[in-house]
Amino acid sequence: MATPLIFAAMGGLLSERSGVMNIALEGLMLIGAFSAAAGAHYTGSPYLGLLIGAVAAGLTAIIHAVWCITLRGDQIVAGTALNLLGIGVPAFLLQRLFGTAGRSPAVDRLPSLTSGLNVLVPAAFLLAPLVFYFLFRTKPGLRVLAAGEHPRAAESVGVAVDRYRYACVIASGVLGGIGGAFLSIGDVSFFTTNMTNGRGFIALAAMVFGNWTPFGTLGAAIFFGAAQAVQIQAQATGVPVSKELIIALPYLLTLVALTGLVRNSTPPAGLGRHAAAD
Amino acid sequence: MRGIVKRFGEVVANGGIDLAVRRGEIHALLGENGAGKSTLMNILFGLYHPDEGEILVDGTPTHFSGPRDAVGAGLGMVHQHFMLIPRFTVTENVILGMEGTNPLRLDRRAAARRVAELGETYGLRVDPNALAADLPVGMQQRVEILRALYQGGRTLILDEPTALLTPQEVDDLYAILRRLTAAGGTIIFITHKLREIAAVSDRVTVIRRGRTVGTRTTAETSAPELAALMVGREVLLRVERPPAHPGEPVLVADGLTASGEHGGAALRGLDLTVRRGEIVGVCGVEGNGQTELVETLAGLRRPDGGRVLLKGRDVTGADPHAVRLAGLSYIPEDRHERGLVLGFSLAENVLLGNADDPPFSHGGRIDYDATAAVTRRLMTDFDVRAPSPATPASSLSGGNQQKLIIGRELHRHPDALLAVQPTRGLDVGAVEFVHRQLVAERDQGRGVLLISFDLDEILDLSDRIVVLFDGRIVGEFASGRVSRAELGLRMGGRGVDEPSLVA
Numbered sequence: 001m002a003t004p005l006i007f008a009a010m011g012g013l014l015s016e017r018s019g020v021m022n023i024a025l026e027g028l029m030l031i032g033a034f035s036a037a038a039g040a041h042y043t044g045s046p047y048l049g050l051l052i053g054a055v056a057a058g059l060t061a062i063i064h065a066v067w068c069i070t071l072r073g074d075q076i077v078a079g080t081a082l083n084l085l086g087i088g089v090p091a092f093l094l095q096r097l098f099g100t101a102g103r104s105p106a107v108d109r110l111p112s113l114t115s116g117l118n119v120l121v122p123a124a125f126l127l128a129p130l131v132f133y134f135l136f137r138t139k140p141g142l143r144v145l146a147a148g149e150h151p152r153a154a155e156s157v158g159v160a161v162d163r164y165r166y167a168c169v170i171a172s173g174v175l176g177g178i179g180g181a182f183l184s185i186g187d188v189s190f191f192t193t194n195m196t197n198g199r200g201f202i203a204l205a206a207m208v209f210g211n212w213t214p215f216g217t218l219g220a221a222i223f224f225g226a227a228q229a230v231q232i233q234a235q236a237t238g239v240p241v242s243k244e245l246i247i248a249l250p251y252l253l254t255l256v257a258l259t260g261l262v263r264n265s266t267p268p269a270g271l272g273r274h275a276a277a278d
Numbered sequence: 279m280r281g282i283v284k285r286f287g288e289v290v291a292n293g294g295i296d297l298a299v300r301r302g303e304i305h306a307l308l309g310e311n312g313a314g315k316s317t318l319m320n321i322l323f324g325l326y327h328p329d330e331g332e333i334l335v336d337g338t339p340t341h342f343s344g345p346r347d348a349v350g351a352g353l354g355m356v357h358q359h360f361m362l363i364p365r366f367t368v369t370e371n372v373i374l375g376m377e378g379t380n381p382l383r384l385d386r387r388a389a390a391r392r393v394a395e396l397g398e399t400y401g402l403r404v405d406p407n408a409l410a411a412d413l414p415v416g417m418q419q420r421v422e423i424l425r426a427l428y429q430g431g432r433t434l435i436l437d438e439p440t441a442l443l444t445p446q447e448v449d450d451l452y453a454i455l456r457r458l459t460a461a462g463g464t465i466i467f468i469t470h471k472l473r474e475i476a477a478v479s480d481r482v483t484v485i486r487r488g489r490t491v492g493t494r495t496t497a498e499t500s501a502p503e504l505a506a507l508m509v510g511r512e513v514l515l516r517v518e519r520p521p522a523h524p525g526e527p528v529l530v531a532d533g534l535t536a537s538g539e540h541g542g543a544a545l546r547g548l549d550l551t552v553r554r555g556e557i558v559g560v561c562g563v564e565g566n567g568q569t570e571l572v573e574t575l576a577g578l579r580r581p582d583g584g585r586v587l588l589k590g591r592d593v594t595g596a597d598p599h600a601v602r603l604a605g606l607s608y609i610p611e612d613r614h615e616r617g618l619v620l621g622f623s624l625a626e627n628v629l630l631g632n633a634d635d636p637p638f639s640h641g642g643r644i645d646y647d648a649t650a651a652v653t654r655r656l657m658t659d660f661d662v663r664a665p666s667p668a669t670p671a672s673s674l675s676g677g678n679q680q681k682l683i684i685g686r687e688l689h690r691h692p693d694a695l696l697a698v699q700p701t702r703g704l705d706v707g708a709v710e711f712v713h714r715q716l717v718a719e720r721d722q723g724r725g726v727l728l729i730s731f732d733l734d735e736i737l738d739l740s741d742r743i744v745v746l747f748d749g750r751i752v753g754e755f756a757s758g759r760v761s762r763a764e765l766g767l768r769m770g771g772r773g774v775d776e777p778s779l780v781a
Contacts (some may be wrong), residue, residue: 139377139384146363146374153361157375157429158346269364 002225011175026200027086032177061173354431559740677708
């Protein structure tokens with residue numbers, strides 16, 4: 001359950017550490033989920049579908065990057081627009097391509113390695129140490145952090161802030177897209193409208209809850225994923241509690257975690273700030 | 279630099295500047311705020327491109343298309359507002375942008391060693407593994423200098439480097455600069471303070487309104503000559519201040535405690551008395567409770583404990599309007615954030631805080647004609663240079679904006695005046711005017727509390743000087759009875775009584 005959250009949250013982490021707010025994860029996941037299903041349908045290969053989902057979401061993230069970085073637009077508005085795009089565009093294309101409303105034709109799923117685990121699951125868990133090594137042990141990582149903390153200072157020592165931010169935003173699109181693809185061609189074998197059901201926002205919450213650190217974010221994503229698993233189990237086994245309450249459980253937990261426990265969180269200082277006033 | 283011209287639209291920021299700096303000297307660039315010093319340095323550093331003129335390095339015309347080129351040519355910039363990343367270590371800050379060649383591995387330990395060695399060489403000792411945020415301001419500046427050196431800088435530009443330092447840190451800085459020039463480095467030292475020219479520079483170039491007005495050898499010039507060059511007329515460098523005749527207490531803080539912006543105690547039992555007819559100067563390093571003190575006195579912040587008395591009346595925790603009515607006027611430290619509504623006209627700004635009283639309003643209806651008349655009078659009395667009361671405040675220079683605020687606040691005939699950094703960012707001419715006004719208010723029997731980070735201003739104007747450190751007053755001196763060094767030590771927390779361990 002945590003896999004799509006981990007991918008999306010790591011994407012959000014990269015983007016925000018470079019200083020660009022990314023509330024568009026939900027939309028990026030939806031674009032990825034749809035494109036992966038459509039790609040798998042036309043190519044017949046779930047792996048090519050995954051690739052297409054990742055690329056499509058990466059391309060969509062470029063819109064966010066151009067808007068927020070080059071045009072210095074409002075990052076919240078841009079993110080909201082992309083989230084709406086993530087609902088509208090797949091619905092429109094479902095109608096045009098498949099003549100259906102709300103659900104794509106069935107496609108092949110990503111094959112399981114062992115019982116029910118496809119290749120994305122271990123990849124998700126490898127992602128956190130990878131992101132950690134990149135940010136805190138490499139030269140480009142240091143520059144990403146500098147761009148996120150104090151863009152003007154980074155610029156003044158010759159760091160091409162905008163370029164690093166572009167790369168990070170696009171990476172967040174690719175990762176969000178993979179997270180979405182996991183839902184449509186990993187979990188099940190079709191795309192349904194708005195199938196992410198707020199997971200993009202939960203991923204965002206996991207990133208905040210994890211205090212913008214890779215391992216903290218990983219832990220938070222697992223926690224929120226577990227909450228969702230509990231919810232599904234509880235529904236299936238028929239625990240004598242109101243069904244609505246059980247469905248709301250992961251979201252309620254997210255809310256509690258965010259309001260109650262993130263007093264000491266420290267977002268990147270340069271989040272949402274631009275390099276030069278010129 | 280030869281014949282540099284830079285325009286921003288209609289505005290000519292640099293209208294023909296010549297600057298020749300010799301290798302191995304400390305060259306001061308002197309000019310008022312807005313004279314074009316920063317623009318010039320941004321051109322030199324490749325951030326702006328000149329519309330006319332050329333830059334020569336060792337006699338060869340050079341074109342800088344960005345900071346990288348300038349760094350490549352051996353220039354290094356130490357910014358007025360430090361460009362350090364608080365959450366990075368010293369090493370990370372120094373090496374950023376020049377981390378080495380391996381993109382996949384960053385050897386922090388080797389880098390820290392190199393930074394430490396470089397610091398050793400130039401006497402810039404600082405712990406390479408400390409977080410920038412944990413360092414005092416003087417240390418942060420050393421990190422900036424280290425970074426410039428690490429990047430190969432042999433000519434360093436320092437933009438108003440002493441603005442945030444204590445006197446001791448300033449002395450340390452001077453020593454560092456002398457060591458750098460002794461080692462063959464060159465320093466360009468931007469300032470508007472005359473005292474610093476004499477203290478550290480070999481030669482000085484003065485610019486006024488975007489033009490070079492002269493270059494002098496420091497040893498052969500004098501402060502009055504430089505001031506006249508800078509302003510364009512003779513300036514009184516010290517305000518005439520006859521002895522004070524303090525009367526009864528008018529503004530009293532009694533055991534004030536208050537928390538700061540981020541929780542935590544900012545004022546820890548502060549006692550302060552201002553009498554009629556005296557100027558009390560509060561000196562201290564920024565961040566020792568100045569903001570909280572001002573806000574508590576002005577009614578903008580509710581104290582946790584203690585009392586504020588205005589003319590003997592308890593106004594603790596009263597709102598700003600009530601405090602104003604009770605007789606306190608407030609010249610805020612940030613005229614854009616607190617003092618003015620920039621989009622409003624001068625008359626509307628004069629109306630602010632006065633709208634309840636005649637002649638500004640009658641029975642709830644605002645009298646704009648009367649307001650304009652008062653504004654016109656204030657403009658004459660306080661030398662606010664602007665076309666009319668309908669001019670938007672945003673189009674005035676900083677000095678004229680400040681004079682308007684002072685006019686508005688003094689128009690109320692307050693009993694006590696709270697002046698916070700009243701001359702920050704003003705040129706010498708405007709500073710002279712503001713200082714004279716403050717002394718005049720004192721002589722009319724008002725109590726003036728002056729809070730400033732400019733030690734010279736405190737020393738020049740105050741009848742009594744108190745030192746604010748860590749939310750308390752840690753020293754009180756009569757004017758003229760204390761040296762800069764003594765004040766500096768107190769400001770740094772030296773000589774503060776240790777809490778007694780014996781009950």
